[in-house]
Amino acid sequence: MSFGARPPTVLATLGTLGLALAAVASPASAAGGTPTTPTQLFNGYRHCSTDVDRPSYLRTSEGLVVEGIPGITDTTGNSQADMRYQVWPITDPTQVTTVNRSRVSPGFEAPATLPATAFEDGQTYVWRAQTVAGSAASDWSALCYVTADSTRPAKAPTITSANYPPDVWNKGGEPVEFTLSTGGVDDVEGFEFSWQQDLPVIGTNIGDYGVPQPVDPYSTTKYFKRADTLGGSVTLSLVPPTGSGPMTLWVRSLDRAYNGSAISSYSFLVSSAAPTVTPAVPKPEFGDPTVFTLRPDPGLQAKSPVVSYSVRTLGGRNDRTFQVAPEADGTATVEITLDGVSGENLEVTSESANGWVSDATWWGIGYDTTPTVVSDTYPENGSGGGADVPGTFTFTPKVKDVVSYTYTFNNGDPEVTVPADDQHNASIDWTPATDGWYDLTVYGTTRSGIELAPYDYYFTVN
Missing domain, CATH: 2.60.40.10 (Immunoglobulins)
Known part of the structure; x- marks a missing residue:
């Protein structure tokens, strides 16, 4: 950095x-x-x-x-x-x-x-x-x-927090109040801090004609704060980078020449305050629009009202991240069509009015969208029939609204697509030219154009 x-x-x-x-x-x-x-x-x-x-x-x-x-x-x-x-x-x-x-x-x-x-x-x-x-x-x-001035401050700064004691689990929801002190060094001008151990380097851009473009580092309030007086202390109000877990703030003091002291650290723990995610039905069906209710952690809501939820979908056809505005009580609803052929997950965080971002809640569901394949002549994982002996294979769906099936034998043959009947099933007749081991791969396609997960059906021709 x-x-x-x-x-x-x-x-x-x-x-x-x-x-x-x-x-x-x-x-x-x-x-x-x-x-x-x-x-x-x-x-x-x-x-x-x-x-x-x-x-x-x-x-x-x-x-x-x-x-x-x-x-x-x-x-x-x-x-x-x-x-x-x-x-x-x-x-x-x-x-x-x-x-x-x-x-x-x-x-x-x-x-x-x-x-x-x-x-x-x-x-x-x-x-x-x-x-x-x-x-x-x-x-x-x-x-x-x-x-x-080529002499760095002789002592590392001291760090205290009135609302997040060190080495214990703290309830989150409000910024961490830190007090940074010089440790008795009287020529400290300010402090540099970060949630990462590698603190920023103070440098200067060079503009046209070689003219330096100095910038006061203390104008970058994300990492620097000037003391009110030389050798004085400062207070910080910081929101941690994540909503829960172990946290460490790293700090060094700076004199007027930007010589940095040794680095001090302050560690504390924040317990989870993630929102809850509840679907309108316990197990939403594949492809169905489903309403989800988002509720804030009560303790977090009491400290500062939730003003937004960030929702990220993973595993669907068109994964995205979007914001949802809550009602006055902090709850929100969102309608999502779950179309991940193997399942789908939601990751939800809340943001409070004071800038606090909670840790994430995960909700997920798995789907088996492969078709069922049945053949009396050539049973799955078994043997039957023979060369030039025809067999019928029937495809039935595990999800609704399948309009066609696409199949191939031994993966090297050209794919063939057949329409589904009114019951969303399909049957094909196939005659092997030779005996031996075969792999039938087949997948369904829905009315909306979703290609479902493929199924491999193995059998042996006598």
Whole structure:
């Protein structure tokens, strides 16, 4: 699972590339143009902060990727330029580290990596960029302020829940209320959480011209929540991913540089609150429209009214999933024609007004839609008749509304279809050319065009 399209490994690769290019810098050709001040400044694929009182907190243990778009005035459109980056501690402007990125195209981001040796954890720094073309240089860009932070939170967060105690069976039906605390770590900005142990990766998409597109991870409320204050706690109201069974929430805290703490987990159990499914008759017949009544779990209905049922059919001719709206008391009715030739199943869940989705109820029925086959001359699983001795085979249905039968001998012969009579039966006369073992395969077809399950009738010709 990832948040954004650029994982940290790709970011590191780009940073290394920028540093390598800086090491082989060579003068660029101005081609008659004048360098202009860089724009679109980013650090660590996050926006540059020009406010000294609100620096960006960034990891610098492997260096810091900085970038901007160089500018140059050129009528030919073929110019290249160099980018010069400088960084120094805000407390000592004399300790300047300079990195060059050579031969870059104006209009595109020109990333370079400021070395890790230029930073000390916990200190604040300022950096700037300049376009260079030959002996000419632009004005310096705006100043960007960064605080180096490569230290993860020292403790894993603590997790508690007031309404779903751990390691015991709880009645479901209402969101789980969690409280996440920092464990005493005072630089935690927020928390990342998921019902899966693999937590999302915070990354950044790269847009046209190489411009990063930073997104505040805390805007994705499915996985992130910012603390009200630095080092503070948060409360979550979450609906579990399934309606019952063992549940585990995985959580880590994040500092301002998105360094993640060790992961904590909270496990609890939720008992079943599935709806009930009742057909109008105990054993619905194949092909008959049948009304089913859906009723919510009483405890679940009391906590939050059911607003919808999701019904999925399995094993029928045209399986589908559809929604059914309930009455005020939570009950609903739905008419379904059961046409699965071997049987059919219904899977039903309920959704409450508060977003709770119950576990599923399964209802199912099996059908034998194969025809009955009888022959006096050639009994099933026996022997009789002989070569050139005719025999009659009679087909009778186990379900109603059969209008024809299709059969073949020994599976390799062409299929033959014969109509059924008014009683939905059919008879055929057949004469074997040779003795030996035979397999008669036959299936019926209903008036609505359903091909029923085939039956294999085995016998031996004397």
